[in-house]
Amino acid sequence: MRARLGHLALTAAALGGFAFLFMPIVVIVVFSFNQPVGRFNLVWHSFTLENWLHPFARDDINATVWRSLRVAFVSMVAAGVMGTLVALALVRYRFRGGALVNLLLVLPLTTPEIVMGSSLALLFLDRGVERSFWTIAIAHTMFCVSFVAITVKARLRGFDWTLEDAAMDLGAGPWRTFSRITFPLILPGVLAAALLSFSLSIDDFIITSFVAGEGDTTFPLYVFGAFQRELAPQVNVISTALLLLSVGALAASVLYQRARLR
Amino acid sequence: MHAQESRGIDGNPVIQFEQVSKAFGSLAAVHETDLTIAEGEFFSLLGPSGCGKTTTLRMIAGFERPTSGRIRLDGVEVSTVPPYRRNVNTVFQQYALFPHLSVFDNVAFGLRSSRTPAAEVRDRVEEMLAVVRLPDVSLRKPNQLSGGQQQRVALARALVNRPRALLLDEPLGALDLKLRESMQAELKRIQGELGSTFVYVTHDQGEALTMSDRIAVMHRGRTEQIGTPQDIYHRPASAFVASFIGNANLLRAQVVERAPAPQPGGARLVVEVSGLGRYPATATVDPLPAGPLLFMLRPEAIVITEDEPAQGVAVAVTITEVTFAGATLRCAGRSDGGATLDAAIVPTAVGARPQPGTRMWMSWQHEAARLVPADSAPAEDLPAGTGAAPTRVPLTTPTTPARPAGERN
Ligand SMILES: Nc1ncnc2c1ncn2[C@@H]1O[C@H](COP(=O)(O)OP(=O)(O)OP(=O)(O)O)[C@@H](O)[C@H]1O
Ligand SMILES: [Mg+2]
Numbered sequence: 001m002r003a004r005l006g007h008l009a010l011t012a013a014a015l016g017g018f019a020f021l022f023m024p025i026v027v028i029v030v031f032s033f034n035q036p037v038g039r040f041n042l043v044w045h046s047f048t049l050e051n052w053l054h055p056f057a058r059d060d061i062n063a064t065v066w067r068s069l070r071v072a073f074v075s076m077v078a079a080g081v082m083g084t085l086v087a088l089a090l091v092r093y094r095f096r097g098g099a100l101v102n103l104l105l106v107l108p109l110t111t112p113e114i115v116m117g118s119s120l121a122l123l124f125l126d127r128g129v130e131r132s133f134w135t136i137a138i139a140h141t142m143f144c145v146s147f148v149a150i151t152v153k154a155r156l157r158g159f160d161w162t163l164e165d166a167a168m169d170l171g172a173g174p175w176r177t178f179s180r181i182t183f184p185l186i187l188p189g190v191l192a193a194a195l196l197s198f199s200l201s202i203d204d205f206i207i208t209s210f211v212a213g214e215g216d217t218t219f220p221l222y223v224f225g226a227f228q229r230e231l232a233p234q235v236n237v238i239s240t241a242l243l244l245l246s247v248g249a250l251a252a253s254v255l256y257q258r259a260r261l262r
Numbered sequence: 263m264h265a266q267e268s269r270g271i272d273g274n275p276v277i278q279f280e281q282v283s284k285a286f287g288s289l290a291a292v293h294e295t296d297l298t299i300a301e302g303e304f305f306s307l308l309g310p311s312g313c314g315k316t317t318t319l320r321m322i323a324g325f326e327r328p329t330s331g332r333i334r335l336d337g338v339e340v341s342t343v344p345p346y347r348r349n350v351n352t353v354f355q356q357y358a359l360f361p362h363l364s365v366f367d368n369v370a371f372g373l374r375s376s377r378t379p380a381a382e383v384r385d386r387v388e389e390m391l392a393v394v395r396l397p398d399v400s401l402r403k404p405n406q407l408s409g410g411q412q413q414r415v416a417l418a419r420a421l422v423n424r425p426r427a428l429l430l431d432e433p434l435g436a437l438d439l440k441l442r443e444s445m446q447a448e449l450k451r452i453q454g455e456l457g458s459t460f461v462y463v464t465h466d467q468g469e470a471l472t473m474s475d476r477i478a479v480m481h482r483g484r485t486e487q488i489g490t491p492q493d494i495y496h497r498p499a500s501a502f503v504a505s506f507i508g509n510a511n512l513l514r515a516q517v518v519e520r521a522p523a524p525q526p527g528g529a530r531l532v533v534e535v536s537g538l539g540r541y542p543a544t545a546t547v548d549p550l551p552a553g554p555l556l557f558m559l560r561p562e563a564i565v566i567t568e569d570e571p572a573q574g575v576a577v578a579v580t581i582t583e584v585t586f587a588g589a590t591l592r593c594a595g596r597s598d599g600g601a602t603l604d605a606a607i608v609p610t611a612v613g614a615r616p617q618p619g620t621r622m623w624m625s626w627q628h629e630a631a632r633l634v635p636a637d638s639a640p641a642e643d644l645p646a647g648t649g650a651a652p653t654r655v656p657l658t659t660p661t662t663p664a665r666p667a668g669e670r671n
Contacts, residue, residue, distance in 0.1 A: 166358035168345040169323055170372035170423065177346075180371075184362050 025243065032236035039230035051233040055241070058234050064222040065238055067133065071218060072201040075140035080194040082141075083148025084186070090149070091156040108146040116143065117210035124211060131213040139211045140204060144197035151196060155189025192253045199246045273300035275337070276427050276459050277322055282331035284317050291317040293483040294331070299427065299461060304453055306462045306470040309480035310506065315463040318480070319429050322461065324348045336426060346375070351420035352429040356436065357412050359404035365391070365415050366400035372423040390422040393452060410441050417452070427459040434469070446473055467507045471495065479503045497546040501556045501636045508560065511603050513538060515557035515633060517550070533557055533633055537601025541575055543631040554636040563630035564605035566593060566616050567623045576625035579603060581616045591616075595624055 031041055035048040056062050086105070090098055108116065120139050124131055163185070167177040183190075205220040212221060223235055279297035283290065292314040299305045307315045320326040321333060324345035333341050340348055351372065360368050369387045378386075391397060394414040404412055413433060420428055433449075434442045450473055453460050464470050470477050471491040478488045479502075487499040498504035501512055518540060519532035533543050535557045543557055570576055579595030582602070586592075590606040593616045597603065603624055609615060616622050 160356075160358065162354055162356065162358040163360060165325055165345070166352070166354060166360070167371070168325075169352045170419070171346050171375035172371070173344075173346050176375060181360055 028236050029240050029243075032233060032240045034233060034236075036231075036233055039232075041231045041233045041236060051237045055234055055237045058232055061219075061222065061232065061234050061238065064217050064219045067216065068202050068219040071133065071136050071140055072198045074137040075144050075201045076194050076198040078137070078141040079144030079148045079197045080190060083145045083193060083197075084152050084190050086145065086149040087152035087156055088182075088186075091153055091159070092161070105146045105149050108143045109150075113204075113206040117207040120207065121210035131211055131216070133213070133216050135211045135213065136208055136216060136218065139207050140201040143204075143207065144200055147200060148190075148193040148197050151193035152186065152189050155186060155192075159186065188253070188257055192257075195246075195249045195253060199249070202242065273302055275299065276301050276303075276335065277461065278332075278334040278337075279318075280332040280334070282321065282328045282333060284314075284321060284326055285329045290483045292321070292328075295485050297478060297485065297488070299459060301459055302457050304450070304460045304462065304473060304475045306464060306474040306477045307480060308464055308467060308470040308477050308506075310465060313480040314483040315465070315480055316431055319352070319431055319461065319463050322427070323350055323352050323429055349423075349425055350427045350429055351423050351425040352431065353416045353420050353433045355431045355433065357404075357416040359412055359415055359419070361404055364401050364403060365396070365407070368404065368415055369400075369419045369422050371419065376423070386422055387418075390418040393421070393455065394418045394448075409437055410445065413437065413445060414448075417449075421452070421456065421458065425458070427461055429461045429463075431463045432465070433462075434464075442469075449473065471507070479506065481506075497632065498558065498634055499547050501558075501634050504556075504558050504632075504634050509604065509606070511559040511561065512556045512634075512636075513559075513601055514636075515543070515555050517555065517633070531633060535601070537599035538577055538597050538603075539599065541631055542628040543633040544629065545633045547635060550633070551635050556634050556636045558632040558634050559603065559626060559630060561592070561604045561606040562590070563626045564603065564607070564624050565626065566595075566605055566607055567625065570623050571625045574625045574627050575631075576623045577603070579622055579624050581618050581620050581622055584616055584618055595622060 031044070032051055033047055033049070034041055034044055035046045035050065037043070037045050086101070089095070090101060117139075120135075120142075121131075123129075124135055129135060159182075163181055164177050167181045168174075172180065203220055204218075205224065208218050208221060209224075212218065217225065219238070223239075226232070226235070275298045277297065277299040279295050282292060282295045282297075284292040295318065307318055309315055317326060321328055322335075324340070324343060324347075328341055331341075332339055335348060335350065360371065363371070366387055369390060370383050373383045373386060387400070391400060394417050396411060396414045396418065399407060399411065404415065407415065413436075416433070430449075434445050437445060446469060449460070449462075462470075462473065471494075474491055476488060476490055477494050479486045479494060481502050487494055487503050489497070489499075494503060494507055498507065498510075504510040504512060514536040515533040517531050518534050531543055531545060532540055533555070534540055538557075541557070546558075565571070565574075570578075577597050579597050581593055581595050583594040584591060587606070589608065591609045593605045593607060595603050595605065595616075605624055607616075
């Protein structure tokens with residue numbers, strides 16, 4: 001009896017914890033179905049599918065979403081390539097300064113974003129670089145490289161390097177060995193890392209706010225800025241869609257890796 | 263040091279080592295090795311763990327560069343040629359099959375690397391899968407195969423390229439005993455069928471003896487002896503070879519008398535064996551190096567009788583231990599001088615069955631007794647008991663039979 005009560009209490013506490021964690025998300029999702037009165041989608045009025053049927057009704061919002069997607073894509077590709085190469089170098093070869101590189105990789109993860117953002121902004125200002133789409137992409141690439149390198153490195157730890165010996169033994173030069181053997185085998189890790197970097201980029205606010213040019217508002221910057229004037233339900237719709245997208249990508253990568261293991 | 267080509271090699275030399283050394287930092291993994299491996303030969307590199315077998319093989323394949331010396335393939339110096347430009351192929355110990363490719367694509371990998379036309383790739387892969395007796399699995403992935411099947415795929419993947427030499431690094435190490443034995447026969451069959459040159463790394467002396475045309479016995483990066491299995495078994499060039507290949511009684515000895523003229527197969531000598539007395543023996547190397555010598559007698563060369571035999575040479579012993587070992591009975595006997603001899607006898611219904619504590623005669627044909635140099639390896643390398651007591655299972659934990667004090671070298 002006592003044990004049962006304890007069990008119930010524990011379950012309740014756990015559920016409470018989850019509710020606390022996910023409440024804001026639930027609110028966003030629920031309010032994407034609201035028919036707001038006035039400019040602020042903050043008070044529940046009535047249920048509607050109108051927002052979901054016209055998610056791209058607002059051109060100003062669309063432009064920022066499109067920009068965010070482009071930034072995320074560019075930094076995903078750039079960080080994916082560079083991070084993978086860094087990881088390969090660190091795991092495959094012992095070289096002087098390897099330990100230092102390892103340390104430097106962790107730095108962007110632990111440095112407060114506000115420090116990174118402000119120092120980047122200062123750097124661009126000092127060098128006379130005009131802030132634009134590309135400064136955002138560069139900044140995002142910078143912190144995504146670390147995440148990619150660390151994720152791919154973890155995947156490479158169990159990699160059987162005799163497979164590379166075997167390929168070379170069978171007459172494959174360095175490029176064929178990489179493209180036919182090493183790369184296909186580490187691809188799942190690289191894809192997982194790329195997805196991670198995509199989602200890190202698309203929701204970044206602090207660093208972006210320092211390096212974005214005047215007309216280069218990303219979606220998170222737009223939401224924050226618009227917050228004071230209005231809150232369109234399309235923001236909820238697009239946020240929910242992004243949420244589904246990243247959860248879906250995560251699930252897909254987990255399922256894919258499970259299928260490969262079998 | 264005592265490396266010797268005991269017998270001339272027929273056929274063209276495929277692989278040649280000239281004074282090849284490989285050092286990792288201060289560690290000499292392979293030291294000044296000379297080797298010649300002939301076309302069509304089944305050549306084994308045999309030695310205990312860490313003696314440099316894999317390093318030697320990796321230098322042939324091109325994964326390691328020699329620190330000094332020259333390696334030739336078909337007479338062409340290849341010391342700096344990368345692995346993908348050498349016409350040799352390797353079967354790796356853990357097979358190293360490509361997990362994301364089907365069996366067919368695994369086997370076809372080498373042919374496709376050399377841009378063989380697709381039709382020929384198909385024919386040769388299928389032909390090779392038939393040679394290794396693996397039909398009907400070509401669409402499977404390696405992890406859907408048993409260990410023995412993976413082994414065959416690894417073999418097919420290497421052999422399909424028709425390499426000048428096939429390099430095998432303990433290819434049967436991961437298989438259980440039964441499968442191991444049948445794969446040994448398979449390997450010999452395939453080698454005979456294709457007439458290829460095999461360089462086979464193993465630390466299993468039984469495997470090397472049954473399969474090889476010639477064996478190089480390695481120890482601490484040095485080639486102690488190169489010869490046919492018979493050579494190596496009957497005429498070991500060093501105490502290490504004698505104790506690593508099979509079992510051997512090894513007793514400290516000194517030359518007392520030399521035969522007037524050298525005889526084929528080594529000079530006949532009379533030696534003073536510590537704890538036994540004076541016996542004839544044949545030297546396994548000629549000339550004998552300066553330094554300590556050991557009298558060697560294989561346990562199975564010894565016959566045990568109750569009475570002093572009329573023929574051969576004999577010593578009276580007290581039986582100290584009798585152990586049942588399946589086909590043979592292992593008997594240890596101590597001479598009056600305090601030396602211990604191990605004998606492996608086949609018990610017969612009528613013959614004497616030694617009992618511990620009884621007085622018996624141990625005898626042997628004088629040709630069976632050999633004199634081998636003891637100094638080829640630093641003393642601490644030799645299995646414990648060398649010089650005073652027989653060695654049984656070398657290089658595992660040595661069993662140390664009771665031995666009289668003061669007899670140790
Ligand atoms: N890449 C390397 N770096 C440093 N030392 C090495 C390297 N490869 C081998 N060695 C050393 O060289 C010596 C010979 O190694 P090798 O792998 O050739 O031995 P082996 O005869 O194949 O042994 P095993 O039967 O255990 O496989 C060993 O002492 C080993 O530790
Ligand atoms: Mg080895």
